[in-house]
Amino acid sequence: MHSTWSRRCNACGYEQQYEGAWRCAMQQRTQEVGAEAHRDAVIDVHELVKRYGDVPAVRGVSFHVSRGEIFGLLGPNGAGKTTTMEMIEGLRIPDGGRAIVAGHDTKTALHRVKAVIGVQLQSTSLFDLLTVREITELYASFYANPVPILPLLESMILTDKLDSRVKSLSGGQKQRLAIALALVNDPLVVFLDEPTTGLDPQARRTLWDIVLRLKERGKTIILSTHYMDEAHVLCDRICLMDKGTIIALDTPDQLIARLEADRAVVFRVSEQLRGEEDKFVAFREACAQMEGVQTVSVHGDVFSLYTSNVQRSLIDVIQCTERCGIVVDQLSTRSATLEDVFIRMTGRSLREQ
Amino acid sequence: MRAYWKLTQAQLILFARNRTVIFFSLVFPILLMMALGTFLGGGGDVRLKGVVIDQDGTVDSREAVAKLTALRSAGLTVASDETQARDALKRGDLQLVVMIPKSFEEQLRIGKAKVHVLYDEKSQTVSQIGVQLIEGVVDALSKERTGYAPVVGVEASPVQSLGLKYIDFLVPGIVAMMIMSSNLNGVAGQIASWRERGVLRRMQSTTLRARTFIAAQITARLILNGSQALIVLLLGAFAFGTRVSGSWALVVMYVILGTLVFMSIGFIIAGLAKTPESAGPIAGFVSFPLLFLGNVFFPISSMPELLQPVVKALPITHLAHAMREVMNVGATLGDLWLDTVWLIGWLIVAFVIASMTFKWE
Numbered sequence: 001m002h003s004t005w006s007r008r009c010n011a012c013g014y015e016q017q018y019e020g021a022w023r024c025a026m027q028q029r030t031q032e033v034g035a036e037a038h039r040d041a042v043i044d045v046h047e048l049v050k051r052y053g054d055v056p057a058v059r060g061v062s063f064h065v066s067r068g069e070i071f072g073l074l075g076p077n078g079a080g081k082t083t084t085m086e087m088i089e090g091l092r093i094p095d096g097g098r099a100i101v102a103g104h105d106t107k108t109a110l111h112r113v114k115a116v117i118g119v120q121l122q123s124t125s126l127f128d129l130l131t132v133r134e135i136t137e138l139y140a141s142f143y144a145n146p147v148p149i150l151p152l153l154e155s156m157i158l159t160d161k162l163d164s165r166v167k168s169l170s171g172g173q174k175q176r177l178a179i180a181l182a183l184v185n186d187p188l189v190v191f192l193d194e195p196t197t198g199l200d201p202q203a204r205r206t207l208w209d210i211v212l213r214l215k216e217r218g219k220t221i222i223l224s225t226h227y228m229d230e231a232h233v234l235c236d237r238i239c240l241m242d243k244g245t246i247i248a249l250d251t252p253d254q255l256i257a258r259l260e261a262d263r264a265v266v267f268r269v270s271e272q273l274r275g276e277e278d279k280f281v282a283f284r285e286a287c288a289q290m291e292g293v294q295t296v297s298v299h300g301d302v303f304s305l306y307t308s309n310v311q312r313s314l315i316d317v318i319q320c321t322e323r324c325g326i327v328v329d330q331l332s333t334r335s336a337t338l339e340d341v342f343i344r345m346t347g348r349s350l351r352e353q
Numbered sequence: 354m355r356a357y358w359k360l361t362q363a364q365l366i367l368f369a370r371n372r373t374v375i376f377f378s379l380v381f382p383i384l385l386m387m388a389l390g391t392f393l394g395g396g397g398d399v400r401l402k403g404v405v406i407d408q409d410g411t412v413d414s415r416e417a418v419a420k421l422t423a424l425r426s427a428g429l430t431v432a433s434d435e436t437q438a439r440d441a442l443k444r445g446d447l448q449l450v451v452m453i454p455k456s457f458e459e460q461l462r463i464g465k466a467k468v469h470v471l472y473d474e475k476s477q478t479v480s481q482i483g484v485q486l487i488e489g490v491v492d493a494l495s496k497e498r499t500g501y502a503p504v505v506g507v508e509a510s511p512v513q514s515l516g517l518k519y520i521d522f523l524v525p526g527i528v529a530m531m532i533m534s535s536n537l538n539g540v541a542g543q544i545a546s547w548r549e550r551g552v553l554r555r556m557q558s559t560t561l562r563a564r565t566f567i568a569a570q571i572t573a574r575l576i577l578n579g580s581q582a583l584i585v586l587l588l589g590a591f592a593f594g595t596r597v598s599g600s601w602a603l604v605v606m607y608v609i610l611g612t613l614v615f616m617s618i619g620f621i622i623a624g625l626a627k628t629p630e631s632a633g634p635i636a637g638f639v640s641f642p643l644l645f646l647g648n649v650f651f652p653i654s655s656m657p658e659l660l661q662p663v664v665k666a667l668p669i670t671h672l673a674h675a676m677r678e679v680m681n682v683g684a685t686l687g688d689l690w691l692d693t694v695w696l697i698g699w700l701i702v703a704f705v706i707a708s709m710t711f712k713w714e
């Protein structure tokens with residue numbers, strides 16, 4: 001896949017180099033928001049670094065999470081979300097930097113940290129042959145002051161399944177059980193690593209409700225996902241990660257607003273145009289020059305024009321293609337999403353591969 | 354403390370609900386015992402085994418020894434220690450002990466020489482055949498000397514043996530085998546798979562201490578192995594009339610020692626295995642030859658000379674031997690110090706290696 005970019009940063013007018021770091025206003029703001037959150041932070045992460053062999057997985061990540069906040073880590077596969085979360089949970093030892101949870105440093109007071117966090121791992125399996133009740137009682141016994149388990153399982157809609165074996169649960173039920181186990185110690189902070197991946201839409205909604213109810217109960221939640229709609233619905237703030245670094249951190253609405261191109265015009269060009277390299281490039285250039293168009297992104301034969309003036313852009317696209325004899329197909333417009341923010345910042349989509 | 358009990362309980366539930374565990378740790382050994390016990394246990398061995406002890410050490414006595422050992426079917430070999438020979442006879446390892454007494458030569462001159470034969474009274478038929486064989490040899494010898502005037506006689510005396518049969522050999526071996534395979538295969542497979550599937554990491558993210566987890570694992574496995582051993586011993590008692598002559602406390606002690614040794618080895622395999630799929634086969638690969646070499650089904654003496662030093666170093670050999678001695682002969686801890694030292698040595702070495710190679714993830 002290849003994609004193309006206009007050269008000017010539309011968020012701040014900064015002339016950007018095609019490759020390399022973006023140091024525009026959007027990142028400026030990221031740092032400011034971080035500083036604001038500092039005061040009542042439950043989690044304070046500073047310059048965390050993790051390498052596997054020579055390969056850096058997380059390269060200097062810093063952020064704060066406030067009490068009662070749902071903090072989203074959003075990024076494509078391999079962005080370093082799991083690694084970051086597990087360093088805060090004390091499951092992986094950072095190669096650099098520090099993580100402080102509820103005032104306890106994970107390096108020096110890990111046992112205290114573990115007492116106040118609840119963890120749902122991305123890939124974990126439980127004892128398949130135990131029943132829901134047995135495994136919950138087991139995990140409750142690991143903590144000094146566990147909550148009563150029946151109300152807990154009821155709140156996770158597992159009352160019907162109390163005496164079913166873990167093995168026989170559906171994907172959604174297993175995920176809810178994993179969350180129940182993360183809550184047995186009534187933790188201050190709950191880590192949910194891709195809790196909805198692999199679930200059907202209905203099961204995802206149920207889980208969203210559960211997460212929002214946790215927030216109502218005052219829990220601080222760190223959640224990772226690669227679904228941008230999920231991040232948008234659930235998270236108070238989103239930390240966009242790519243290749244082990246934070247590329248943006250803000251509220252979902254602010255992130256989108258920063259695009260300054262609130263709508264996208266999307267269409268497909270005919271196969272035959274892709275064969276004619278010169279014509280293809282010229283057309284792409286023409287699109288980038290259109291009035292109101294901030295960014296053009298091309299994936300295969302699909303063009304996305306991010307624009308602040310959707311009407312003007314539609315007319316321009318139709319006129320231009322007519323003039324050049326280019327056939328367009330499946331023309332549509334939509335609101336800009338977090339996905340677009342990501343594409344804009346990295347040149348890649350959240351779930352390519 | 355609550356975590357310790359809950360984990361122990363959970364592990365016991367897991368054992369009880371896992372069909373493979375039940376099959377391999379209980380059903381299979383019992384079937385094996387029943388089958389071997391029924392086909393081999395009752396019949397006994399018709400091959401004779403005995404020793405000749407020359408207490409005279411003269412030309413004539415040596416000739417008699419040569420004649421006796423030349424007789425293939427009597428299976429006699431030369432030995433020197435009478436006490437040891439009597440002991441072996443008592444246990445049923447030998448059926449005959451032939452003694453050429455001091456002053457055999459002198460007595461022979463005056464035509465009154467005697468050969469003493471001790472035989473196991475419990476295995477009447479076998480011993481009778483043996484005594485007859487020896488009488489034949491002695492007769493021939495005597496005729497050769499004197500031209501048909503019998504100058505050498507046979508004096509046969511029964512010795513009260515413990516009446517041990519193959520099943521008595523087998524049952525303690527089966528107990529040792531169960532302890533070995535259930536821990537070696539069980540620990541290696543389970544820990545490797547829990548690690549792979551993230552079960553251990555999930556527990557690591559709670560306030561559970563590693564030592565609590567390990568203590569619970571040990572407790573649950575001791576309970577499992579203890580009940581396995583008890584079931585097999587009771588079954589042996591009811592079906593074949595085997596019994597524990599020695600102290601039960603010692604039996605329990607060796608069950609515990611064996612469990613700890615083989616758990617540690619299981620942890621080493623779990624630590625070394627790259628994947629849970631390879632842990633099972635590695636454990637099988639280790640335990641399978643041990644079954645045949647390690648004194649479980651066959652006595653060590655039946656192993657090829659070359660393998661003897663290896664066999665004598667194996668933990669299963671000592672576990673099976675100790676179990677057998679306690680059950681069959683009523684040996685005490687004092688008698689079994691060598692086996693005990695070997696097992697403790699194995700435990701220490703294996704434990705150290707296990708704690709060095711173990712990883713949670």
Ligand SMILES: Nc1ncnc2c1ncn2[C@@H]1O[C@H](COP(=O)(O)OP(=O)(O)OP(=O)(O)O)[C@@H](O)[C@H]1O
Binds near residue numbers: 056077078080084
């Ligand atoms: N145990 C490990 N050993 C070696 N490399 C690892 C290990 N865990 C993660 N990595 C590498 O570190 C990088 C970050 O991985 P991580 O699991 O944190 O990403 P992620 O954002 O959680 O991805 P996903 O969305 O797929 O869960 C990846 O390139 C991955 O290959």
Ligand SMILES: [Mg+2]
Binds near residue numbers: 081082083122193194
């Ligand atoms: Mg992940």
